[in-house]
Amino acid sequence: MADPQGFMKYKREEPLHRPVPLRLMDWKEVYEEGREGLIEEQSARCMDCGVPFCHSACPLGNIIPEWNDLVRQDRWHEAFERLHATNNFPEWTGRLCPAPCEGGCVLGINDDAVTIKNIELAIVERGFDEGWVQPIVPTFDTGQHVAVVGSGPAGLAAAQQLTRAGHDVTVFERDDKIGGLMRYGVPDYKMEQRFLDRRLEQMEIEGTEFRTGISPTAADLAEFDAVVLATGAAIPRDLPVDGRDLDGIHQAMEYLPGANRVAAGELDVAPIDAKGKKVVVIGGGDTGIDCFGTALRQGAASVTQFDIRPRAPKTRAASTPWPMYPLVWRVATAHEEGEYTITGSEPPEATEALGLNARVTGEALGKRVFNVNTVAFHGSEGKVTGLSANEVEVIDGKRVPMEDTDFELDADLVLIALGFSGPERGGLPHELGIQFDDRGVMMRDDEYMALRTDLEGNFDGPVFVAGDNGRGASLIVWAIAEGRACAESVDRYLMGESNLPRAVEPKDMPIGM
Known part of the structure; x- marks a missing residue:
């Protein structure tokens, strides 16, 4: 059984992030290796509930309480086997999944949920380190x-x-x-x-x-x-407003692959590069966040992300009660980078690589704005130079413009990330x-x-x-x-x-x- 006092002894704790100025210099993962014993402590917070809602919240049906308790007991290989019984690629979901399982965690009713996603990733990475991940070659051929x-x-x-x-x-x-x-x-x-x-x-x-x-x-x-x-x-979903045909306006999936090819060494410079540009990302979802973080790494002069939705509350919204996936304020690592304020004390290599000398000390690298609708794009000589927008509110289920909220924003590069x-x-x-x-x-x-x-x-x-x-x-x-x-x-x-x-x-x- 689980540690009956684990959730009382330990608070939710996640791995630290690399310093913003340093991680903006490369394309490596943003997380630092956690301290020794962290994952075992976090797994001890799992209560092995009689009805494990985390299990039902996971589309894969991951047997989460079992591998949590196995990690707590330092039985990592057994946890590894439990994990792979339901998930072919836990190292991918452990990095990219938004963790609906944590939204269904029973502990999350009145406390912070168990760090299920981090435990999952730790298990599979332990498996790779120990050589447990081996090819499973079929023993027969069906001829199909x-x-x-x-x-x-x-x-x-x-x-x-x-x-x-x-x-x-x-x-x-x-x-x-x-x-x-x-x-x-x-x-x-x-x-x-x-x-x-x-x-x-x-x-x-x-x-x-x-x-x-x-x-x-x-x-x-x-x-x-x-x-x-x-x-x-x-x-991709498009944004059919006036000025959409101007140069410098691109779909997110026209933009992101080039940056990935640069990171892989396939290209020296991305076909669409944000370096030195005023970037506007239209769309508040994961793809928009990916554009946000990519533009920062390319050395954009500024990055602004538009989200037509209102800012989420700091605690679970009444519209998404437990065990639903919670509507709650989240700060992605890219947004954490955008909130970073230049102090002038950055290491010389970061200053040179990121062009921080060209930025005003004390200026945030990027920001996101909410309840914003893009009305039109403006340009000069066929290239985008800015856009018009306004704030909106929801009335009778429809988003309508708010009076006296029109504004304009300069933009050299616009990235449309409105989903698919x-x-x-x-x-x-x-x-x-x-x-x-x-x-x-x-x-x-x-x-x-x-x-x-x-x-x-x-x-x-x-x-x-x-x-x-x-x-x-x-x-x-x-x-x-x-x-x-x-x-x-x-x-x-x-x-x-x-x-x-x-x-x-x-x-x-x-x-x-």
């Missing part, structure tokens, strides 16, 4: 060939599960490297690409084949017995006759099988849908859960039965979290 189109977390989870079940799996990726948005969307300061590469190496040894730089056609898939579409929700509207419809989905619903996502049944029209000359094998292209843009943890569950459906279709785990059903999945 499966194509997985898309190499994000959903596609990779499906591919690994199907490979381990004995199928011959090929992953197709149109970019030049495997990883999807984890490779060319998530900044390295949130997850360095080496954490992606080492897991891909494991998958290759297990037998998964990767083919990059190709968008397969239906003809390319003719040799396969089943196809999994895990292409994500790649169509759905998957692409042309190309392979069109060839395969995939049907789309009113939300613009691919339609599928309870077995993850795509609903299709009958097109002459079409690939006539089974097509399955997993990830954001079937549920809409969502979290990495949902993508992995869908990939695992979809793999079970594919395996059962091909073999008549399956021993692969299946934690979630499409109809059980809430939209938007």
